[in-house]
Amino acid sequence: MAKPSLWADMKKTFLLHAISAHFSNGLIPVAVLYLLLTLPTGSAYFEHTVQHILWITFLAIPVSFFSGLHDWRTKFRAAKAPVFMKKIRLSILLFILCTIAVVLRLSLPDVMARQDILHWLYIGVLLGMLPVVTLLGHYGGKLSMQARQQPQKPS
Secondary structure, X not given: OOOOOHHHHHHHHOOHHHHHHHHHHHHHHHHHHHHHHXXXXXXXXXXXXXXXXXXXXXXXXXXXXXXXXXXXXXXXXXXXOHHHHHHHHHHHHHHHHHHHHHHHHHHOOOOOOOOOHHHHHHHHHHHHHHXXXXXXXXXXXXXXXXXXXXXXXXO
16 A cells, blocks of 8 residues: 655644644744743843744744634534634634734833833733633634544544
């Protein structure tokens, strides 16, 4: 029996949503880590890394969101189960928080050097993204585990 090529196997098993969700959800804890490194050191390098990670995340979230909606509609027939509704709401909240952080950072390049409410809002928004991606991952894991536990139909 011939072994399928890596490319053929990837084409057959490629899951855009899983890849894009893990990508953006994995970047946010890294951004928070660099933010926490910025706070005591005041390092502009760490803060610029946060900024770059935010921009990448800002671009990745819509890919994750729309690929998730596509999978929800095609694989789950747009079922209105609570887990899906929670994931949709959390994804929208994540995009809003990320947008606020990006807008603050772009409109106030010195936001981390300031000592006003916008400085703390920026930090709060970044920290607020962490529990959102944790919950998104939790609910995604629940869906994944349920799919694996259900008996598979013969091909």
